[in-house]
Amino acid sequence: MPRFYPNPFLRNPEALPSVDDVYKKVRDKCVSAIRGLCTYLYERTGSFDWSDLSTYTGISGILFVSLRLRNDEQLVQECRLDRFMNEINTHVAEVFRRRDKSKLQKNISVFTSNYTAPCLIGALSEHHNKHSTLGMEAFSAYVKCAKYAMNEMPNEALYGRIGYLAGLIALSDAGYPVEQETIHLIVENILREGRYLSQKIGKRRGDYEELVQNRPDAPALPPLMFKWHDKFYLGAAHGFAGILLTLLKVHEKLPNALPEGSLEELILPTTKWLCKLQQPSGNWPSSLGESLNRDRLMQWCHGATGIVPLMLRAYKVTGDEEYLISARRGADAIWERGLLTKGCGLCHGSAGSGYALLSVYQNTGDAKYLTMAAAVALWCADYFTHAERTPDRPLSLFEGLSGAISFLFDMLQPGKAEFPLIN
Template sequence: MADCFFPNVLPDFVPETTQHEQQEIGDTLIKLLSMPYSSLSQHFKRTALDLKETVTLETWGITSQKVSDFTLYCGTLAGVCALGAVAAKYAGNQESLNHYLTPFREIKLSRDLPDELLYGRAGFLWACLFLNNHLGEGTITSTTTRAVVDEIIKNGRALGKKGGGSPLMFEWYGEKYWGAAHGLAGIIYVLMDTELKPDEAEDVKSTLRYMIRNRFPGGNYPASEQDRKSDVLVHWCHGAPGIALTLVKAAEVFGDDEFLEAAVDAAKVVWNRGLLKRAHKLISNGEMHGGDRPFSLFEGIGAPHPANLIDRAVKNVK
């Protein structure tokens, strides 16, 4: 198969004048809304709320979706309700907040649900954690979130015991994916945002070590267990880009240098092979080589910050 990326000809590192770091302002959403000019900030805020209403109408209101349609990115309830509730909070609209939060709390997960991020339990769990992070702990009860974690861990262990060497394994449409969209990386990332039991944490770490041991010699990762010989995909969905973020999260949560080193190795793959020839989707092919993804890696590393990672992050944004 022909290469799916353009060669990266940008210089690897160009020293620049040091800039003083500004004081942090709360969480990411608050920082986004805290623009230098208040009128511009308010304009962006109003535009975001208008866009949210359009998405709600087009994907939920017109099609009359039911409460059971909860999937995070591609469904019309969990993601829409979670984002709507948080947006309403920052807009100071309690009525709208209740409008979105009430149906979210009524969601019932089906038994045949997959565990992956885009369509499954991990996505719903992430939406729960997002609400608790912005609206306060207990907005979605720990009983609810723990039940989802238990089910994900149970399913992962059951499939892992069927062979392959990984304590946890998950399946989506018959494929045992590794990446962020449908596989190990996305599910594990969300699990690490919860309070794991000691044995669960060990299974998560051992699964990541399994992935690191079985990556390609060049540092990229297979798309799935069934696709261990094809080193082609360097996307957020499959390959090093999505897995890099999970490894950074693991280094932050567990404090293990091996995960940090593996994250840096994955970032090198994104740097060298991340300029994709096909990048037509907002959340798919090519997404990881732009925006805030390299900054996520840099922020996760902590001091001392490798200067070349900062430089690469700036070039990616440009």
């Protein structure tokens, strides 16, 4: 099965929405799709799988996007979502009550943990009401999990420390009093392990050369190296991009939480290394080793879709034009290959592509990328038409229709769009 559909807007540029269309025709189409998809979701709330409370494939992810919709009272009225929101409010309390700490010592990532994900949702649901018992209890339960970040676990987003750190940043953004020292200790642990692995590889002759396939043009070994299940993934879900993007976000929001000198000596040099691994097509390989010479995956978890936002944030931090050029090249590749046959979800679907294009628009002001994102939104609005198979978790945030709802919602205010949790 092909991984992407031929982009019909490349064959027929006249069909590409104009900037005016974004705020009229495209908006109307998005609102109509949100109404239909939320109705579909509401009709299936009774069949939710309560064994999966995660944000990635489980109930917490569905609640995450639903809470974002709830905050837009005008949209709730326009889409007639009152009954749906009442159901969501009930589920928020229930998912927090059912949180499961049985695997907490090995996994605290808000993406896949059945404990931290419900805690995050409970806290975010009440972030405007600091006297809420549920909100403060959920926040307290979440931050108490920081001690487990010192245990042996991966550093990546889906199952590791970065997934927990992303939740802390979300809570801080929501106004909760996250202690800077907590973030500092977690960041310090991530950097220490990344530095140790890089030094270990550097001491063993031929190890790095094998990872970069003995390419004469390969960049030198970076000061940080990360792996998951013995593979050096480059993308957002399991690899360098998700880790580095979150560390740069810490720098922007809480610069004193980074160890002194780590930005200039560790984080940015590793980001530059990743930038230089970009392929001629504008994409990135999924990992080092044999995959370095393959150009197959173009999605949020593996490929340009999850790496372009990192290039943009690095450009914002440094002003280095090489990052901006890299991001534009990546976005142009996404535009060509980003209408994915796996559907319209976030992780390996077209909604993820749309978010990447929106991020380039937000950072450059170039309306070309806004109209590209709008075209992807029109594609995703026909949600049940544009997929070759049904996702394993068809209602979920990262695999299913909740991710499409999130993207369509953000297209209503494209200047404020944010990819969920890692953005």
